[in-house]
Amino acid sequence: MSENVQTQERDFKAAVKDGLALKCPNCSKGPLLYKYLKVHDSCSVCNQDLSCQRADDGPAYLTILFVAHLVGFLAHILISYTALSNIALFLALSTVATILALIILPRMKGMIIAIQWAKRMNGF
Numbered sequence: 616m617s618e619n620v621q622t623q624e625r626d627f628k629a630a631v632k633d634g635l636a637l638k639c640p641n642c643s644k645g646p647l648l649y650k651y652l653k654v655h656d657s658c659s660v661c662n663q664d665l666s667c668q669r670a671d672d673g674p675a676y677l678t679i680l681f682v683a684h685l686v687g688f689l690a691h692i693l694i695s696y697t698a699l700s701n702i703a704l705f706l707a708l709s710t711v712a713t714i715l716a717l718i719i720l721p722r723m724k725g726m727i728i729a730i731q732w733a734k735r736m737n738g739f
């Protein structure tokens with residue numbers, strides 16, 4: 616007796632890895648996003664429907680969580696071990712925070728979409 620396709624378990628770790636790499640969680644080949652944060656309606660390689668994803672504010676919350684902790688730790692180090700002026704500290708930390716946020720945000724979105732796909736949430 617064959618198992619129903621809808622109840623087959625999907626590889627969670629592989630899906631998260633694909634999501635972080637901004638690849639389709641189903642085939643690991645097709646691009647997940649375009650124009651930085653727009654999600655393709657379907658995968659160009661395997662036709663997986665991606666329009667049912669609901670990442671919403673999750674990627675932003677996770678990005679803030681990571682960036683704030685990293686920049687807070689960096690601020691502690693810079694303040695404790697360097698003699699940078701306040702303006703130099705502000706410029707260095709805000710530059711690092713901006714760059715980190717721009718790098719991390721699409722990866723968090725890819726990861727959340729991949730988790731939704733792996734757990735068959737929202738119609739996946």
Ligand SMILES: [Zn+2]
Nearest residue numbers: 639642658661
């Ligand atoms: Zn695909």
